[in-house]
Amino acid sequence: MQKKFLSQYEEMLLKNLKCSSSDSDNIPDHVLVEYMKKSNLSSMEGFYQEILDFERNGIDNSEKPVGFFCNIVPEEIMLACSLRPVRLCCEDYGCGSKGEEIVPGDICPVIKSICGKFYSNTYDNLEVVVIPGTCDPKAKLAEILSPVKQVYFLDIGRNSEYLGNVDVWEKKYTQFFQFLKETFHCNAGRRQLLSACKLTNARTEIFRSIYQLRAEQPDSINVFDYYIMMYAGFFMKVEKWNALAGKVYRQAKQIHKFVDKPRVLLAGTPVIFPNFKIIDVMEESGLKMAADLQCISFGRFYNPVLIDEETEAGILRALTLKDIAGSMCPCMLNLEKLVNLMIDTVNQYKLDGIIYYNLRLCQVFELQTALIRQILKEKGIPFLSIKTDLGKEDTGQLKTRMEAFREMIESRKV
Amino acid sequence: MCIPMKKLLLIVVVFAYVFIGRAEQIDINFEYPDIEGDFYLAGTVFFPPSSVMSVNNILILDTSTKKEIASKITVQERWPDDSIMSVEIIFPASSQKKTTYTIHYGSDIKRRKTFSEPAVLPTISFFPAGAGRPVENVDISVGQINVRVDKSTNIRYWWYIVPMAILLFLTVYRSVRTIRTQKL
Amino acid sequence: MIRISVARRIVQIICFVLLVYGGYIFKDWKESAETSQQKIFPTLKAPEGSVSTTQFEKGSILWPSGATPVIENYPPSLVCRFNPKGGMFKACIMHFLSENLTWQTSFKYLLPYITLFIALCFLLGRVWCGWVCPIGTVGDFLTYLRRKMNIPVRRFPERFRLNLSITGYSLMVIALAISTVIGMPNYARFQCYWFLPYCQICPARLICPMFGLIKPNWKDFSTGITTCFTILAWIVLGLFVAAFYFGRRVWCHMCVVGLINSWFNKGSGIELHKKAIKCIKCGYCADACPMGLTAMYQLNRDAIYNQAGCIMCMRCVEVCPRKGCLNVSFFGKKIGNMQRRTLDAKKVSEPVRRNVA
Structure with missing residues (x-):
């Protein structure tokens, strides 16, 4: 079992490191209500209600919640141990500024927000936090959070080639499964894993239908509703999410709205509630986000678990393939398939362009921008790279760029 | 895991080598006659070059009891290296026992029982197992040279070479195409 | 299906x-x-008197x-x-x-x-x-x-x-x-x-x-x-x-x-095609192959992937999570849709066609 990091200095650290905690920690209701008004689907209310409950009451600890980051951490294993996986990725401006008391200001904004949340005791109910070794800040986060919470560090190789690393991943997942079984004294095995995979596969099926529907008719489920659904998927129970999303899909299918605006593909850093700045600006400047390639939506839900060997090891291996080998995370060496996927999605759904969204200070997303731009330029696909942070100062400037991009697309069409 | 497979192959080869060198049996084929009582079995047996040097290295065994049967063996022809090419074997058999017989030969074999024909008994000829004689062919054995005369007139089967050639050509053509797409 | x-x-x-x-x-x-x-x-008969009969x-x-x-x-x-x-x-x-x-x-x-x-x-x-x-x-x-x-x-x-x-x-x-x-x-x-x-x-x-x-x-x-x-x-x-x-x-x-049989495999009527642009390199095909072949996973180009070792179980086609990435054809004619039914993307509906046109 994995030992606690920094166990010798735990008390010293806890004494001095603390963020100021206040009542306005959670996202205010009016932000959510604003988006709720824009929604044209009555069935979306369930999701909004869930998020309101979550923001007000925090994580319900009746079901052993386990926090995790990134798709690399397999939800199915946690579900099999009858735990409740809660994804903690967070892009909250308020929490970000609070986190600066612990970590320096010019690092990844996601890490800042997470530190702010943890050191102000928002996530007290979590039993364990699972942190994957995807990018460098995440790896360090394991040590930063170690004094406050029990941390499991899931280390993986960065080469996403199946042939080189799949055995290593399988071993890591097995260790993780073992850790959960020992920590929570549960007797999970093949059967539990299989039923967990069935659940997530059902989720994949619903997500694919929604993705398809949005790609064809971007206004059937509007972009805010879409990302609200993805955000609700962070902490909702899978069965409940499936049921609600199914309802939304069935209602949205009835709507046939012909959109005459440019439809674009949004790739890059995930858009996590409440940081909806980029999609706000996109809507305002008349671009329709029809498809996305982000890790909270496409990356998380699109690939199913396809089990070849129905043994415990076989299921764990299938999970590694879904989560790591098939991942779009720029931490891995997978630029080729990301570009392939962009081109293919644009061709398949006849989209008009690609917007590549960089959250400032995330190096891995920024590093590959130049390469992607070059390739897409050769292919003749309009490409706009946008770099911004959690603050709202540059909204006007973004809007100007988006509008210029829209005009460029429209002039191309004519 | 690679090493045991190689060893297995080696074992197969060694077994094959050892037992090709040791095989030294010929089975005797004949049909029991209707007569009751004893009779003689007589026949000509060919041997490969340099396998038998003397008539004393040949013996007849009762296959079931593995006991030696007394026999009279006369050399008919010899190979150029003075080893025996063919012999004529005569030995007594009985209709009551209905057993089968085997000829053993080789340098390790020593014949102990001999006999000379004391009584006048019917003689049945036998032939050694393995001498191929297809229906439509006539094998004319002239010692070392075998001449096979094909008497059949049925040549329509040769026409199958046309579809076979077409299929083989298509296979090769498509294979080349497949490989070319992979190596592009 | x-x-x-x-x-x-x-x-x-x-x-x-x-x-x-x-x-x-x-x-x-x-x-x-x-x-x-x-x-x-x-x-086909054994010759008369032959041991084998x-x-x-x-x-x-x-x-x-x-x-x-x-x-x-x-x-x-x-x-x-x-x-x-x-x-x-x-x-x-x-x-x-x-x-x-x-x-x-x-x-x-x-x-x-x-x-x-x-x-x-x-x-x-x-x-x-x-x-x-x-x-x-x-x-x-x-x-x-x-x-x-x-x-x-x-x-x-x-x-x-x-x-x-x-x-x-x-x-x-x-x-x-x-x-x-x-x-x-x-x-x-x-x-x-x-x-x-x-x-x-x-x-x-x-x-x-x-x-x-x-x-x-x-x-x-x-x-x-x-x-x-x-x-x-x-x-x-x-x-x-x-x-x-x-x-x-x-x-x-x-x-x-x-x-x-494998001599005829590369030229046989059944062909496995891969569309490289659709591949997301998840490795399901390489993992599911009962013969342990990886060429289809490794190579990044559109080709016919008939290999000598392939027993044509089509397991790779079935487990591929991307629609249209792997295809099977019989003498150049595509055989249906072999992927899992539940994961098929639905047909493009009417309004989009208009949009595209």
Whole structure:
């Protein structure tokens, strides 16, 4: 079992490191209500209600919640141990500024927000936090959070080639499964894993239908509703999410709205509630986000678990393939398939362009921008790279760029 | 895991080598006659070059009891290296026992029982197992040279070479195409 | 549409029943077919007085019981002569070759049979291995048992698989050489022990009769050579069971009939296509391949991915999570949609078409 990091200095650290905690920690209701008004689907209310409950009451600890980051951490294993996986990725401006008391200001904004949340005791109910070794800040986060919470560090190789690393991943997942079984004294095995995979596969099926529907008719489920659904998927129970999303899909299918605006593909850093700045600006400047390639939506839900060997090891291996080998995370060496996927999605759904969204200070997303731009330029696909942070100062400037991009697309069409 | 497979192959080869060198049996084929009582079995047996040097290295065994049967063996022809090419074997058999017989030969074999024909008994000829004689062919054995005369007139089967050639050509053509797409 | 692995299981079971029990089911038809097929196919007979017709009796290790009628044809899968009552067809190609080399049958009589064999191979390639072969079905059943017992699969390196096929080719060469040598007049006396040398150690000789309600000749310790062959057959059977129980289709890299089929695999009618731009390199195809082939995963270009080792089980096509990435076609004509039904993307609806236009 994995030992606690920094166990010798735990008390010293806890004494001095603390963020100021206040009542306005959670996202205010009016932000959510604003988006709720824009929604044209009555069935979306369930999701909004869930998020309101979550923001007000925090994580319900009746079901052993386990926090995790990134798709690399397999939800199915946690579900099999009858735990409740809660994804903690967070892009909250308020929490970000609070986190600066612990970590320096010019690092990844996601890490800042997470530190702010943890050191102000928002996530007290979590039993364990699972942190994957995807990018460098995440790896360090394991040590930063170690004094406050029990941390499991899931280390993986960065080469996403199946042939080189799949055995290593399988071993890591097995260790993780073992850790959960020992920590929570549960007797999970093949059967539990299989039923967990069935659940997530059902989720994949619903997500694919929604993705398809949005790609064809971007206004059937509007972009805010879409990302609200993805955000609700962070902490909702899978069965409940499936049921609600199914309802939304069935209602949205009835709507046939012909959109005459440019439809674009949004790739890059995930858009996590409440940081909806980029999609706000996109809507305002008349671009329709029809498809996305982000890790909270496409990356998380699109690939199913396809089990070849129905043994415990076989299921764990299938999970590694879904989560790591098939991942779009720029931490891995997978630029080729990301570009392939962009081109293919644009061709398949006849989209008009690609917007590549960089959250400032995330190096891995920024590093590959130049390469992607070059390739897409050769292919003749309009490409706009946008770099911004959690603050709202540059909204006007973004809007100007988006509008210029829209005009460029429209002039191309004519 | 690679090493045991190689060893297995080696074992197969060694077994094959050892037992090709040791095989030294010929089975005797004949049909029991209707007569009751004893009779003689007589026949000509060919041997490969340099396998038998003397008539004393040949013996007849009762296959079931593995006991030696007394026999009279006369050399008919010899190979150029003075080893025996063919012999004529005569030995007594009985209709009551209905057993089968085997000829053993080789340098390790020593014949102990001999006999000379004391009584006048019917003689049945036998032939050694393995001498191929297809229906439509006539094998004319002239010692070392075998001449096979094909008497059949049925040549329509040769026409199958046309579809076979077409299929083989298509296979090769498509294979080349497949490989070319992979190596592009 | 039915899932492809389920379809494959159904086809495998049907073919197993036909090839192993067909003789019992279509007894009369088999006898009538035997007489009628002589118009097209010549009868292949052992030469008169040859050991292979007279020597082998019921107790012998090589008792092929030639008296029971069969359809004298040789499909490119492992149907076995040693399952005479249940078997519909005569034997596998390896049996055919070694038998006729020993009998020194004229080539013109072999031509019709060889032509039919090549035609079948050309049409379907190694589909015969993955979908029809009864021994493969038995092996897949062993694999199924292992999965039920939750034992993880052993994966073998590429080098090992290469060595297996080299072993298979060596066995084939040795067996055919022995068959040729014992057919020569001066070596005819060896026929009583060395007739059908590959069949003597082939696991199908023991397994097919076992399922075909006939007691196979498990042992023959009468002489040194038969003892050796008996022990070798046991070793090979053990390897076969181990290969299928611990691996998936490891045995098929070594199977001689499969190796002969694999010559036609690249040019066969069934083709596997990959569209490289759709590939997201998830590795499901490489992981699911029972033969452990990775070329389809590794290469990043649009091509026909027929490989010598591929048994065309189409498992890779089924598990591919991207629609349209892997396709199967028959002589250039695409065969349906073989992916999982639940994960299919739906057809593009009407408003979008307008938008696109």
